[in-house]
Amino acid sequence: MYHFNFAPVLASWPDLLAGIETTLVLSASAMAIGLAVSIVLAAAKTSGFWALRFVVDAYVELIRNTPFLVQIFFIYFGLPSLGLRLTPTSAALLALVVNFSAYATEIIRAGIESIHHGQIEAGRALGLSGVQVFLYIVLKPALRNVYPAMTSQFIYLMLTSSVVSAISAGDLAAAGNDIQSRTFASFEVYIVVTLIYLVMSSAFSAIFSAIERAVFNYPVSR
Amino acid sequence: MIRAFGWNEVLFIVMALRWTLALSAIAFVGGGIGGLAVALARTSSITWLRLITTGFIRLFQGTPLLMQLFLVYFGMSILGLGIDPWTAAAAALSLHAAAFLAEIWRGCIEAIPPGQTEAATALGLPWGTRMRYVILPQATKIAVAPTVGFLVQLVKGTSLAAIIGFTELTRSGQIINNATFQPFLVFSLVAGLYFVICWPLSFLATRLERRLARATAR
Numbered sequence: 552m553y554h555f556n557f558a559p560v561l562a563s564w565p566d567l568l569a570g571i572e573t574t575l576v577l578s579a580s581a582m583a584i585g586l587a588v589s590i591v592l593a594a595a596k597t598s599g600f601w602a603l604r605f606v607v608d609a610y611v612e613l614i615r616n617t618p619f620l621v622q623i624f625f626i627y628f629g630l631p632s633l634g635l636r637l638t639p640t641s642a643a644l645l646a647l648v649v650n651f652s653a654y655a656t657e658i659i660r661a662g663i664e665s666i667h668h669g670q671i672e673a674g675r676a677l678g679l680s681g682v683q684v685f686l687y688i689v690l691k692p693a694l695r696n697v698y699p700a701m702t703s704q705f706i707y708l709m710l711t712s713s714v715v716s717a718i719s720a721g722d723l724a725a726a727g728n729d730i731q732s733r734t735f736a737s738f739e740v741y742i743v744v745t746l747i748y749l750v751m752s753s754a755f756s757a758i759f760s761a762i763e764r765a766v767f768n769y770p771v772s773r
Numbered sequence: 774m775i776r777a778f779g780w781n782e783v784l785f786i787v788m789a790l791r792w793t794l795a796l797s798a799i800a801f802v803g804g805g806i807g808g809l810a811v812a813l814a815r816t817s818s819i820t821w822l823r824l825i826t827t828g829f830i831r832l833f834q835g836t837p838l839l840m841q842l843f844l845v846y847f848g849m850s851i852l853g854l855g856i857d858p859w860t861a862a863a864a865a866l867s868l869h870a871a872a873f874l875a876e877i878w879r880g881c882i883e884a885i886p887p888g889q890t891e892a893a894t895a896l897g898l899p900w901g902t903r904m905r906y907v908i909l910p911q912a913t914k915i916a917v918a919p920t921v922g923f924l925v926q927l928v929k930g931t932s933l934a935a936i937i938g939f940t941e942l943t944r945s946g947q948i949i950n951n952a953t954f955q956p957f958l959v960f961s962l963v964a965g966l967y968f969v970i971c972w973p974l975s976f977l978a979t980r981l982e983r984r985l986a987r988a989t990a991r
Contacts, residue, residue, distance in 0.1 A: 553851045612972060612975070613964075613968065615925075615971075615975065616925065616929075616967065616968045616971035616972045616975055617929070617964040617967045617968055617971070618929040618930075618932035618933075618943065618967055619929070619932075620932045620933060620935065620936070620943055621932060621943055621946070621960055621963050621964045621967060622964070624943075624946070624947070624950075624956070624960050624963075625956070625957075625960040625961070625964060628950065628956035628960065629956040629957040629959075629960050629961070630957075631956075632955075632956060632957045633957065706835075710835075710836065710837040710838075711837070713837035713839045713840060714837070714839055714933065716839070717936055724837065724839060724840065727840075727843075737843075737847040738844070738847040738848055738851055741840055741843040741844050741847060742844065744840060745836045745837075745840040745841070745844060748835070748836045748837055748840060749831075749832065749835045749836050752835040752836070753831075753835055756835075
């Protein structure tokens with residue numbers, strides 16, 4: 552019979568805490584930067600210029616149809632040969648931004664296309680400029696429409712960020728790897744780390760739906 | 774000595790594609806069987822079955838696939854099954870696929886109007902017959918597109934088996950990179966091969982989705 556021994560794992564709580572912090576900071580910054588990038592990309596894609604649309608499409612398809620692990624290896628090991636040398640943390644952040652933006656672009660594009668054309672015409676008729684129409688008439692309700700999809704994409708991003716441990720980026724999974732190699736309590740370490748991820752994803756999911764109820768709690772016409 | 778990146782190295786990576794495909798196929802079949810069972814239990818009228826399967830789905834959708842792989846990998850040795858990356862990767866990915874497919878298929882089963890179930894019950898069909906001849910054939914039609922979409926996610930997911938030491942496409946890329954120090958070429962090739970597998974599947978999923986949307990449009 553196997554004897555579980557959680558003591559050495561729990562004794563390493565400062566490492567776990569540092570790992571949690573890195574995971575949260577990485578995911579939150581990747582989402583903030585990724586959102587800004589994907590709004591620009593979605594605007595480019597829906598702008599009507601075929602060349603812009605083609606470039607954004609190629610980027611989105613390329614990223615969505617290759618594994619995140621390979622993207623990380625490409626950025627961390629491959630880019631230095633082009634003269635771009637990155638620390639594990641900045642490589643992890645760049646990879647997460649690149650990955651998240653591709654998915655978020657498609658989500659925001661769907662949101663933008665869900666805006667009725669009459670809204671845009673009404674905005675134009677009121678004398679708003681193209682940028683004003685995009686920001687106030689298209690983007691704002693579009694973001695509201697895609698809020699649920701975007702929040703689950705964020706939780707997915709946080710779970711995916713565990714893969715950056717493959718280049719020892721100091722995140723929660725990497726902290727687990729370090730504790731594992733120090734204590735040899737492999738199974739116990741990963742049980743604890745997995746439970747922490749479960750708690751984080753459940754907490755975010757609860758927080759996001761609370762925000763949705765508080766912020767978007769007004770009637771909407773379809 | 775640094776090895777040159779030549780045709781032999783390219784061939785080594787291309788040949789590793791079969792392990793990625795084999796692992797994806799096993800996980801898809803295993804996950805399909807498990808997923809159907811979980812989806813049926815999740816939509817059944819028995820409370821404890823629903824609770825257990827909801828917990829199973831939450832657990833696998835709320836934790837990283839990488840951690841699931843580690844837990845199965847190290848958990849197997851504790852159960853006295855020995856450490857074998859092949860079995861661990863196949864088992865972990867099957868469980869992962871079962872949870873995701875179950876959630877997709879639950880939605881498809883619940884999308885069938887309740888009138889169908891009521892009519893079948895009124896005709897005296899027991900649960901098994903009702904599912905087999907009335908509900909599932911209709912649910913399958915809706916399920917095809919999202920299932921193909923998930924297949925892309927699964928193929929990409931098999932790359933994580935590289936981290937527990939299973940030599941599939943990504944791991945073979947790492948091995949060749951360690952010998953040739955040509956990361957740019959190696960990982961471009963690896964990414965390209967994944968793209969060749971995944972892109973047609975994504976394309977197919979989108980087309981199926983559109984066709985279904987057109988067929989069900991009112």
